[in-house]
Amino acid sequence: xxxxxxxxxxxxxxxxxxxxxxxxxxxxxxxxxxxxxxxxxxxxxxxxxxxxxxxxxxxxxxxxxxxxxxxxxxxxxxxxxxxxxxxxxxxxxxxxxxxxxxxxxxxxxxxxxxxxxxxxxxxxxxxxxxxxxxxxxxxxxxxxxxxxxxxxxxxx
Amino acid sequence: xxxxxxxxxxxxxxxxxxxxxxxxxxxxxxxxxxxxxxxxxxxxxxxxxxxxxxxxxxxxxxxxxxxxxxxxxxxxxxxxxxxxxxxxxxxxxxxxxxxxxxxxxxxxxxxxxxxxxxxxxxxxxxxxxxxxxxxxxxxxxxxxxxxxxxxxxxxxxxxxxxxxxxxxxxxxxxxxxxxxxxxxxxxxxxxxxxxxxxxxxxxxxxxxxxxxxxxxxxxxxxxxxxxxxxxxxxxxxxxxxxxxxxxxxxxxxxxxx
Numbered sequence: 518x519x520x521x522x523x524x525x526x527x528x529x530x531x532x533x534x535x536x537x538x539x540x541x542x543x544x545x546x547x548x549x550x551x552x553x554x555x556x557x558x559x560x561x562x563x564x565x566x567x568x569x570x571x572x573x574x575x576x577x578x579x580x581x582x583x584x585x586x587x588x589x590x591x592x593x594x595x596x597x598x599x600x601x602x603x604x605x606x607x608x609x610x611x612x613x614x615x616x617x618x619x620x621x622x623x624x625x626x627x628x629x630x631x632x633x634x635x636x637x638x639x640x641x642x643x644x645x646x647x648x649x650x651x652x653x654x655x656x657x658x659x660x661x662x663x664x665x666x667x668x669x670x671x672x673x
Numbered sequence: 674x675x676x677x678x679x680x681x682x683x684x685x686x687x688x689x690x691x692x693x694x695x696x697x698x699x700x701x702x703x704x705x706x707x708x709x710x711x712x713x714x715x716x717x718x719x720x721x722x723x724x725x726x727x728x729x730x731x732x733x734x735x736x737x738x739x740x741x742x743x744x745x746x747x748x749x750x751x752x753x754x755x756x757x758x759x760x761x762x763x764x765x766x767x768x769x770x771x772x773x774x775x776x777x778x779x780x781x782x783x784x785x786x787x788x789x790x791x792x793x794x795x796x797x798x799x800x801x802x803x804x805x806x807x808x809x810x811x812x813x814x815x816x817x818x819x820x821x822x823x824x825x826x827x828x829x830x831x832x833x834x835x836x837x838x839x840x841x842x843x844x845x846x847x848x849x850x851x852x853x854x855x856x857x858x859x860x861x862x863x864x865x866x867x868x869x870x871x872x873x874x875x876x877x878x879x880x881x882x883x884x885x886x887x888x889x890x891x892x893x894x895x896x897x898x899x900x901x902x903x904x905x906x907x908x909x910x911x912x913x914x915x916x917x918x919x920x921x922x923x924x925x926x927x928x929x930x
Contacts, residue, residue, distance in 0.1 A: 553821075556812075560818050561834060569866060569870045573736065575735075599882040600882045604728045604880055630726040630772030633775065635725075636776065638794070640723065642724040
């Protein structure tokens with residue numbers, strides 16, 4: 518056969534080999550159809566472990582109990598017992614090493630998430646005592662009058 | 674055919690037919706589950722318990738490094754207000770990151786809508802998150818194999834492999850996917866894979882003071898969440914898409930989309 522047939526053919530073969538070489542270097546060896554087959558399980562297997570290793574920022578109230586047992590005990594006996602500490606104070610991260618102190622949020626916004634009076638029949642929100650978030654002791658922080666860890670009106 | 678042969682064939686036929694009919698008998702779902710004692714994560718949302726405080730959204734964003742002030746979130750809470758005249762209004766300010774603190778309904782471009790108290794027939798909150806579908810449309814459309822389902826049923830995105838084409842964001846019927854403004858890849862709820870795989874709870878379920886959100890193993894018949902889903906009247910979102918979602922809802926209304 519003539520040169521003008523072979524030459525382009527060599528070029529094509531060369532390109533195919535180059536692509537296959539690049540693919541073998543670039544695509545990780547654990548990439549492919551995993552347990553769930555081609556349609557839903559086509560992926561790089563080690564990515565599952567990468568997601569498992571994602572750092573957790575929230576601990577839980579049990580963790581706070583190691584050092585702030587007074588606060589935990591106070592909260593557990595109060596009407597706010599169901600609220601985890603970290604909801605109000607933010608994620609523990611590596612507290613007490615870093616940060617040394619967790620934030621203390623005394624804003625009205627924190628409390629009115631639950632206590633702003635809304636009309637919500639057929640929802641659990643109805644069972645929470647509500648206030649008018651604008652009018653109820655305007656401009657003052659809630660914790661000046663209410664104890665956030667034990668909000669009982671009798672103990673005020 | 675002799676009469677004896679006829680009788681014998683009839684007896685065989687009847688016996689055979691009754692065996693196959695007994696195979697159609699009602700199968701107890703618990704038996705089915707017990708036959709397959711593996712792991713399949715599922716989620717249960719109780720809309721009666723949700724008060725719209727938004728602590729789940731806050732916890733999700735902080736736990737998973739989703740830019741706090743960017744208008745994207747892996748989970749959100751919707752408020753539905755059904756008026757006595759049948760009209761439905763809905764809102765979800767900032768994904769409910771700061772909860773619902775006002776009676777005014779946020780109608781985006783058309784401003785804040787005031788619904789008089791005595792016109793409200795029903796009002797409630799519906800938390801939303803990725804349904805980790807058994808037949809995930811978003812995974813099927815990915816052209817590079819960057820998004821996938823794990824053997825325990827969680828749909829994840831490989832951040833090193835995603836090219837950011839956005840097909841999966843369009844493909845999800847529930848709109849749970851978004852473009853991560855920092856990582857520049859598609860992003861979505863992982864059921865807190867790093868927490869549940871290490872024996873923990875999802876950040877949102879742990880943050881919920883009222884137990885409106887729960888995660889469990891649907892393949893374990895003794896799992897409290899699996900039991901609730903088997904024994905209670907639960908609903909799923911957008912059944913008609915055939916994606917077989919694994920987030921179940923107690924107290925779902927037809928108004929919820």
